[in-house]
Amino acid sequence: MNVARLPECFFLGTDVTEISRALLGNLIFTRIGRRGVTGGMIVETEAYGGVDDRASHAFGGRRTARTEVMYRRGGVAYVYLCYGLHSLLNIVTNREGVPHAVLIRAIEPLRGVDIMLRRRGRRQINYTLSSGPGVVGQALGVDRRHSGISVTGNVIWLESGRPMVSDDICAAPRIGVAYAGADAKRLWRFGLKDNPWVSRPRFCG
DNA sequence: CAGCAGATTGACT
């Protein structure tokens, strides 16, 4: 078998920015509903640093029904509703009790493209299919019901893709976190250089 | 309990 699934230990590291970068170039898949497998290569992520990060839902140790799954052991999905309508998919990292997470912001579609087009209500394949955290959630078919499920199972899973090196990766401030003060300036948004599937605004011009 | 802002997107001016 050629396919190497990313094991749970991949998500147990203590440096969420390192995992956020390491996820680039790897593949994420879902099998949701009876529609078949959908997914693609992760091309853009953001790291959220938990209790010390003003941009995180878990800043200061906040716990709510929504954010509770972020405190679980790494390797589960954290899916939440943004602006009342978009399901944003994150992968929880670190050990139990440390609410780190990586937001999946964009993928390059590779598998089940017809299914993803249907979920998105589109006919043409272009970056609007899966570029941006809200549309990634919609294209992959995830919603709040998937929050807390494993990302090493048969509903959501990851497989190893093309290995990336530092020169392949761009870092920039995270999107939509201006309220987070000094934490808004952290370069915790990561993307593959020159990849047409990263979300707008683009990296490096 | 009302008001408001938010890890966004797409339609429209």
Next chain:
DNA sequence: GTCAATCTGCTGC
């Protein structure tokens, strides 16, 4: 560039 869609959680009366 502006704005509405509308769930979650925080602030303040």
